[in-house]
Amino acid sequence: MDEIRDKIRTIPDYPKPGIMFRDVTTLWGDARGFRTAIDRLVQPYAGVRIDKVAGIEARGFVLGGAVAHQLSTGFLPIRKKGKLPGSTLTEDYQLEYGTDTIEIHDDAIKDGDNVLIVDDLLATGGTAAAAANLIRKAGGTVIGCCFIVDLPDLGGKEKLLGMGLSVIALCEFEGD
Numbered sequence: 294m295d296e297i298r299d300k301i302r303t304i305p306d307y308p309k310p311g312i313m314f315r316d317v318t319t320l321w322g323d324a325r326g327f328r329t330a331i332d333r334l335v336q337p338y339a340g341v342r343i344d345k346v347a348g349i350e351a352r353g354f355v356l357g358g359a360v361a362h363q364l365s366t367g368f369l370p371i372r373k374k375g376k377l378p379g380s381t382l383t384e385d386y387q388l389e390y391g392t393d394t395i396e397i398h399d400d401a402i403k404d405g406d407n408v409l410i411v412d413d414l415l416a417t418g419g420t421a422a423a424a425a426n427l428i429r430k431a432g433g434t435v436i437g438c439c440f441i442v443d444l445p446d447l448g449g450k451e452k453l454l455g456m457g458l459s460v461i462a463l464c465e466f467e468g469d
Contacts, residue, residue: 297333298464300326301442315442315466317352317413331356333463334411334439335363343436344406345369349395349424350376353412356441360411369401369408371424382431386423395423397431404432415440415462418449425458442466 300320307314320326334356347369348357354370361368374383374394381396402408408428410421415438425435438453443462453460 295464297326297330297441298466301464301466303466313466313468315414315444317441320441321355327359330441330463331359331363334360334441334461337439337461338364338409338437341436342407343409345402345408345433347371347397347408347410347424347428349410349412349420352414356413357411360409360439364409369397371395371397371410371427382427384423384427384430386419388419393420395420395427397427399431402428402431402433406433407436408433409436410438412438412440414442414444415449415453415460416444416447418447418452421449422452422456425453425456437461 300323302316302319304314304316343364343366345367346357346361348354349371350373358368374396377396380399382399383394383396385392385394410424421438428435437459439461441463443450443465445465450460
């Protein structure tokens with residue numbers, strides 16, 4: 294997967310010293326690279342019944358919308374608290390210092406809907422785990438989680454696998 298990995302820019306010390314930020318916008322800016330990434334995210338799910346693709350705010354919206362289009366299915370935005378109008382379901386999750394909350398509309402998922410979670414990067418897995426819990430709370434079945442980048446040293450993949458979820462990442466950056 295070097296052709297994808299090589300198109301992702303690394304920005305040292307962002308957003309704080311010691312962090313190596315993996316910027317997927319450089320991959321998205323390359324038409325062939327973006328198309329290749331979407332095709333590779335979609336391929337494992339060809340022929341699988343998917344009712345919704347859930348994209349996690351904000352970069353997951355870009356990927357999730359493209360994946361949903363390719364799979365000819367609906368798109369479900371998973372937003373930070375307070376960003377959706379109307380009645381919502383919420384899920385709190387742990388951050389390094391404190392907690393955060395994500396939400397979906399309470400009518401976004403029908404009982405038994407198969408939902409694929411999509412985001413740009415898997416680090417500790419906290420946000421993706423919260424998204425999976427939220428989808429399950431709404432009556433959906435999470436059929437998988439897919440990402441462009443996995444940071445394996447942060448343990449997110451193991452966390453999601455421990456929840457019984459399948460995980461696909463197109464490339465890894467170790468040591469982060």
